[in-house]
Amino acid sequence: MKKILLALIAVAAMGNADQLTHLKIEGMMCPACVKNVKGSLNDVAGVKDATVYLKEGKAQVTSANGVKAEVMCDAVKKAGYGCSVGK
Numbered sequence: 001m002k003k004i005l006l007a008l009i010a011v012a013a014m015g016n017a018d019q020l021t022h023l024k025i026e027g028m029m030c031p032a033c034v035k036n037v038k039g040s041l042n043d044v045a046g047v048k049d050a051t052v053y054l055k056e057g058k059a060q061v062t063s064a065n066g067v068k069a070e071v072m073c074d075a076v077k078k079a080g081y082g083c084s085v086g087k
């Protein structure tokens with residue numbers, strides 16, 4: 001519930017425009033890893049969708065405008081994977 005509320009506040013504060021963020025993910029070995037990374041990205045307030053590419057080791061995140069890539073990366077790192085901002 002708290003998470004949903006935070007997400008709503010984040011979205012309201014940042015307007016309607018979506019932004020696309022590219023992240024480099026390290027340490028994914030199998031589809032379960034993809035699921036973990038995807039889940040952790042989706043838990044970030046303001047994130048609407050995340051597409052994770054196992055072989056390429058990257059993620060594309062659609063979020064409300066203004067969600068920081070660093071915050072997304074922190075969530076990925078918390079899940080146990082390496083993350084850096086960029087393609």
Ligand SMILES: [Cu+2]
Nearest residue numbers: 029030032033
């Ligand atoms: Cu795995």
